[in-house]
Amino acid sequence: MQTLARQTPELETSPHLDKRNKLVIVCSKGSLDMAYPPLMLATTGAAMGMEVHLYFTFWGINMLRKKTVESLKISPVGNPAMPMPNILGMIPGMTRLATRMMRKSMDKMKMPTIQEMIKTAHDSGVHFHACSPSMQMMNLTKDDLIPEVDDIIGATTYLDLASEDAITLFI
Amino acid sequence: MQVPVAKPTTVVDSRGTMCPGPITDLFRAFRNSSIGDVIELWATDPAAKPDVQTWAKRSGNEVLAIIDENGYTKIQVRIVKKGTAR
Numbered sequence: 001m002q003t004l005a006r007q008t009p010e011l012e013t014s015p016h017l018d019k020r021n022k023l024v025i026v027c028s029k030g031s032l033d034m035a036y037p038p039l040m041l042a043t044t045g046a047a048m049g050m051e052v053h054l055y056f057t058f059w060g061i062n063m064l065r066k067k068t069v070e071s072l073k074i075s076p077v078g079n080p081a082m083p084m085p086n087i088l089g090m091i092p093g094m095t096r097l098a099t100r101m102m103r104k105s106m107d108k109m110k111m112p113t114i115q116e117m118i119k120t121a122h123d124s125g126v127h128f129h130a131c132s133p134s135m136q137m138m139n140l141t142k143d144d145l146i147p148e149v150d151d152i153i154g155a156t157t158y159l160d161l162a163s164e165d166a167i168t169l170f171i
Numbered sequence: 172m173q174v175p176v177a178k179p180t181t182v183v184d185s186r187g188t189m190c191p192g193p194i195t196d197l198f199r200a201f202r203n204s205s206i207g208d209v210i211e212l213w214a215t216d217p218a219a220k221p222d223v224q225t226w227a228k229r230s231g232n233e234v235l236a237i238i239d240e241n242g243y244t245k246i247q248v249r250i251v252k253k254g255t256a257r
Contacts, residue, residue: 019229044191044222047198048229110188120195 022166023052026158029171030059032072032102032114038171039117046124054121055158057131061138064130064145069115073099115146122148129153176235177247179211180204186215186243193219194226197248201232204250209235212246220244 023045025038038054045052062068076082076089076098088094106113112120122128128149135141135152142152162168183200185193193214200210212223220237223246227234231252238245 040191044194047191047194048226110192112192124195124198 020165020167021050022161022164023050024158024162024166024168025052025054026168026170027054027056027060027063028058030062030068030072032074032099034171035063035072035114036106036111036117038169039114039121041169042126043117043121043124046121046126052121052126053129053161054126055129055131055153055161057134058137061130061134061140063114063118064128064149065138065140066144066146069118069146072114074102118146118148129158131155131158177209177249179247180208182211182213184213185219186213188214189216190218190222192216194222197223197226201230201250201253204253206250206253208250210248210250212248213240213243214246215243219246223248 023041025042027035027038029035042052042054056064062072073095075095076084077086077095079089080086082089082098084094089098118128130142130145130149130152132152132154142149181200181204183196185196188196193212193216197210197212200212204210212219214223224234226232227248233249233251235247235249236245238247
């Protein structure tokens with residue numbers, strides 16, 4: 001696979017440290033709160049000289065869709081950590097409210113937007129892979145995805161990436 | 172706390188950003204740096220101190236000084252190792 005050769009050229013791996021130097025994350029969620037952790041880890045991993053792969057599957061694909069990447073939302077429903085009784089989350093408009101609150105607090109923390117984080121990650125050499133069956137399920141082609149996406153792969157390629165000496169996470 | 176030991180080649184002001192902001196900013200400066208450069212990172216994120224030290228250890232670079240200022244920290248990193256394009 002051609003894209004596998006791309007890695008931040010300025011940083012050599014540090015074999016003397018005898019630590020794993022590859023990070024493979026499955027991104028399975030399409031909500032705003034769950035979009036941040038993989039991108040934060042990926043960007044940091046790339047800065048540490050790791051080879052980083054993000055594999056987007058199921059609703060995680062929404063992080064790569066031109067149509068949805070700017071409008072990821074956080075829902076209070078089924079999220080007991082939100083500062084409101086769960087039942088109120090059912091009221092129309094609550095998702096919009098929670099999303100606006102989260103965007104505001106992220107902005108206050110000077111946290112980049114998801115699009116900005118994707119761009120930074122890509123510039124740092126992070127690989128973006130879209131899951132093929134998820135694409136079909138959502139009736140999408142590569143043209144529907146943002147240009148940072150390297151390729152569309154299946155479970156075999158993902159497992160091959162993950163079966164090398166890598167840190168693997170499922171988010 | 173240490174005293175500054177080198178005149179920085181580049182000052183990177185990451186004050187106000189949270190993880191991974193300081194490391195991302197440091198990395199950006201690192202990519203534009205040359206061997207021997209001293210990058211001075213300014214950060215308010217309390218994670219910057221341990222994270223920059225870990226980054227330096229991992230990437231083979233050297234933390235020269237960690238200076239606590241009023242409300243923020245200056246961390247000086249000397250670039251001693253840069254990989255070559257593969």
